[in-house]
Amino acid sequence: MSSWLSSAVTRAEAVSDWLAPQRQASLALLRDAKWPTRKTEAWKYLPINVWDNTELQADAAESTDATSGVIEGLNSLDLVFVNGQLQSVPGDDLPAGLTVVSLADASGDARAWAAETFTAVKPARHLFGLVNDVLATQGVLIDVAAAAVIEQPIRIVNVLTKGYEAHTRVLVRLGEHAKATVIEHYVGDQRSKNTGFAEYKVGDSAYLEHYRFALQSGESLSIGGSHFELSARAELSSHLVGFGSTLQRVDVDVTHAGEHAFAKLNAIYLLDGKELFDLHSTIEHAVPNGTTEENVRGIVADNSRAVFNGRIHIHRGAQKTLAELNNRNLLMSDRAEINTKPELEIYADDVRCAHGATIAEIDKKALYYMQSRGVSRSQAQIMLNFGFINELVDQMPNQVLADWLRPQLRDRFAGMEVK
Amino acid sequence: MTEQIEKALQREYEAGFVSDIESDTFEPGLNEDIIRRISAMKEEPEWMLEWRLKAFRYWLDMEEPEWAHVHYPKIDFQSISYYSAPKSMKDKPQSLDEVDPELLKTYEKLGIPLHEQMMLAGVAVDAVFDSVSVVTTFRDKLEEAGVIFCPISEAVHKYPDLVKKYLGSVVPQRDNYYAALNCAVFTDGSFVYIPKGTKCPMELSTYFRINEQNTGQFERTLIIADEGSHVSYLEGCTAPQRDENQLHAAVVELIAMDDAEIKYSTVQNWYPGDEEGRGGIYNFVTKRGICHTSAKISWTQVETGSAVTWKYPSCILKGDNSIGEFYSVALTRGAQQADTGTKMIHLGKNTKSTIISKGISAGRSNNSYRGLVRMNSSAVGARNFTQCDSLLIGDQCGAHTFPYVESRNPTAIVEHEATTSKVSDDQMFLCQQRGLDPEKAVSMIVNGFCKEVFKELPMEFAVEAGKLLEISLEGSVG
Known part of the structure; x- marks a missing residue:
């Protein structure tokens, strides 16, 4: 057992609040859990020992800069965690139909639905999900009433600074016919550890627009996940952007629990230097007539390593399912590495499922063509990389977010070199 | 429709009969003594015994793999007998006339052309009945070309240098649990050596057959194609009906030297x-x-049998410009489970690999494709194309795809695609509208689905494979 994990278990034993029954169940699982090794399928390509071996030292001089996560031009309702501490919860001037409470202050009805949702959407198989279950005393509960349409995006910002370890949890419930946008935004490049998990219950015919900006970089270590349960005719449009860091892993799970639900999942990862990024996604089609479209693209440069594992599971009887998964990667250097594994597990015959995966370098002919037209090699390469990724950025429903992202992506491409 | 499916599912296994031949069989159990006895029975040299024992010691420390998408009761390796030989083999027959007629009948039932027809068919058969090679034909003609095709037990005596050099060079003793077991207890198998620049004058073929109850069969095949040579090897097997599970843990090693080509079907x-x-x-x-x-x-396989299949014919593309191919049709029905696929390890420059896998699931069966494509950092300009298609017949079966793609070279190009479909109503309607009955229509659609693989098979095999599929699918109209 890892020394970090045993200390986490010890710390968890001291946690006691209104979620105690759920936390106890997870703690029991955690006590029996094995620390992943190279032979653990779900962690095969990620050197998880880095997590265990990284010592944290808080730097008192380091000022906590809560503004580092600002998205210009976005009028969002911000919920900010600094090193795992929720800064403030908006008062009573919330749009009609929206309720936001901190996990610590929850009472009455909020407690009731949150207790039902906590650990109910997120699968128990994720070791760090269990860690988050037992240690995340800070979190927010977001409840969107039936038929409420919340125009203002709700943004959950996690800022991590040097030396901190943080565990935060987000629970979201959308009532029937409700509409909302939730942005999970992770910021920080200092040596820190965090787990950030979010569980979403999307009601009948509700629409959820979701963004996860896993933009922690540098020396930060981050493991987290966004987990969705879709009821009948619910729609999810989820967009993930990930930069690599010393250790970074995100799990996205979607369960089609009601018929005729639709899930669109886009994900982008851009890695440079010695960064790592691991994306696992699992789509559970538990009922008939569900549709999933998943598009994942990555650019991996220098000495970095990307992992993608995309699983689509069609349960027995989930007929008329349509599910497609596409993973395309650009490998920019002979020291970089991409490991991809698109999986299909199908137990119903009347379904249409397909997946595809490609790994290649930038098209040398295209590069040559642009150079012959007077575009410098580095500029041409940035343009080609950008075009490759921008197809998915263009699909973001919120243009303010897309506009905010593009220059950041461009900056990242500028640093990457074609070998 | 449902009736037809039922009928198809209840089809009796056509090769299910037991030949009544007295056998010389070891008592069940596995320990160093058993291995010594196997080695002694084969009159093996000391180095061979040591090699087996070393493998056995590795095996003792290894764990049974559990990652495959298959479920079966745990195998009790101590309840298996590790050696069985037809008794009449004690004094080896010099010609076909001396062969136990009961044995010959068995082969005839299976349709092996062991007599003169063989000459016409141009097939040399190294037939393995349980664990001892019975008859090897066409030896002379092959010898003329300098080709060695003999039981591996014989090769150990006659060509010890070749065996010593290459045995375990591709699949080492500690490669995996079942390979280690095979290294320790293999009883027989085929050995092929094609000399430099030689094109083997005929297709080589081995028919395996498990006969004795409770005897696992542990075949060991070693094929060495020297520089610039060419060989096509056919392997086929059926087994009689049994109640108890029988374990078949074979190892096949292929060595293709510079410019050589091996086709294994x-x-x-x-x-x-x-x-x-x-x-x-x-x-x-x-x-x-x-x-x-x-x-x-080039690996080509048509898999229709076995309760549980766990099989990944692989290529290590070590030399520059080398090529690996994998063509597979796997059909499962009833309660069958198959976890099969391939590994293509690209090490050399400009290496190429193609993977075409067609999985057909019917009944309550589960059919998985599991593959690995690895581009090492040395694989400059390497190329892979993978296509895995699954066809589901009925709503109680499962079709799964687990492809691992690993790339460390930017100039390497890897493409993987997989689709899943069923025999569509439109296709059925079109065929029936043209006057085909539903059964023929399904057979035709499935045949079309598998065509890419069948065309890779040698002629005789393609016919057999097509027929096998047709029988297996009888009435499974979706």
Whole structure:
């Protein structure tokens, strides 16, 4: 057992609040859990020992800069965690139909639905999900009433600074016919550890627009996940952007629990230097007539390593399912590495499922063509990389977010070199 | 429709009969003594025994793999007998007339052309009945060309240098659990050596057959194609009906030297067990080939039998410009489970690999494709194309795809695609509208689905494979 994990278990034993029954169940699982090794399928390509071996030292001089996560031009309702501490919860001037409470202050009805949702959407198989279950005393509960349409995006910002370890949890419930946008935004490049998990219950015919900006970089270590349960005719449009860091892993799970639900999942990862990024996604089609479209693209440069594992599971009887998964990667250097594994597990015959995966370098002919037209090699390469990724950025429903992202992506491409 | 499916599912196993031959069989159990006895029976030299014992010691420390998408009761390796030989083999027959007629009848039932027809068919058969090679024909003609095709037990005596050099060079003793077991207890198998620049004058073929109850069969095949040579090897198997599970843990090693080409084709039709999955063969096979510069290895397989299949014919593309191919049709029905696929390890420059896998699931069966494509950092300009298609017949079966793609070279291009579909109503309607009955229509659609693979098979095998599929699918109209 890892020394970090045993200390986490010890710390968890001291946690006691209104979620105690759920936390106890997870703690029991955690006590029996094995620390992943190279032979653990779900962690095969990620050197998880880095997590265990990284010592944290808080730097008192380091000022906590809560503004580092600002998205210009976005009028969002911000919920900010600094090193795992929720800064403030908006008062009573919330749009009609929206309720936001901190996990610590929850009472009455909020407690009731949150207790039902906590650990109910997120699968128990994720070791760090269990860690988050037992240690995340800070979190927010977001409840969107039936038929409420919340125009203002709700943004959950996690800022991590040097030396901190943080565990935060987000629970979201959308009532029937409700509409909302939730942005999970992770910021920080200092040596820190965090787990950030979010569980979403999307009601009948509700629409959820979701963004996860896993933009922690540098020396930060981050493991987290966004987990969705879709009821009948619910729609999810989820967009993930990930930069690599010393250790970074995100799990996205979607369960089609009601018929005729639709899930669109886009994900982008851009890695440079010695960064790592691991994306696992699992789509559970538990009922008939569900549709999933998943598009994942990555650019991996220098000495970095990307992992993608995309699983689509069609349960027995989930007929008329349509599910497609596409993973395309650009490998920019002979020291970089991409490991991809698109999986299909199908137990119903009347379904249409397909997946595809490609790994290649930038098209040398295209590069040559642009150079012959007077575009410098580095500029041409940035343009080609950008075009490759921008197809998915263009699909973001919120243009303010897309506009905010593009220059950041461009900056990242500028640093990457074609070998 | 449902009736037809039922009928198809209840089809009796056609090769299910037991030949009544007295056998010389070891008592069940596995320990160093048993291995010493196997080695002694084969009159093996000391180095061979040491090699076996070393493998056995590795095996003792290894764990049974559990990652495959298959479920079966744990195998009790102590309840298996590790050696069985037809008794009449004690004084080896010099011609076909001396062969136990009961044995010959068995082959005839299976349709092996062991007599004169063989000459016409141009097939040399190294027939393995349980564990001892019975008759090897066409030896002379092959010898003329300098080709060595003999039981591996014989090769150990006659060509010890070749065996010593290459045995275990592609699949080492500690490669995996079942390979280690095979190294320790293998009883026989085929050995092929094609000399430099030689094109083997005929297709080489081995028919495996499990006969004795409770005897696992542990075949060991070693094929060496020297520089610039060419060989096509056929492997096919059926097994009689049994109630108890039988373990088949074979190892096949292929070595393609510079510019050589090996084509290895398999039609596998072991007993799949009854409707509940009782009985039936556990087919846990390790097959791997190594390609040196500009060499080519092509695996083609048609898998319709066995209760549980665990098999990944692989290529190590070590030399520059070498080529690996994998063409597979896997059909499961009843309670069959198959976890099969390939590994393509690209090490050399400009290496190429193609993977075409067609999985057909019917009944309550589960059919998985599991593959690995690895582009090492040295694989400059390497190329892979993978296509995995699954066809589901009925709503109680499963089709799964687990492809691992790993790339460390930016100039390497990897493409993987997989689709899943069923025999569509439109296709059925179109065929029936043209006057085909539903059964023929399904057969035609499935045949079309598998065409890419069948065309890779040698002629005789393609016919057999097509027929096998047709029989297996009888009435399974979706």
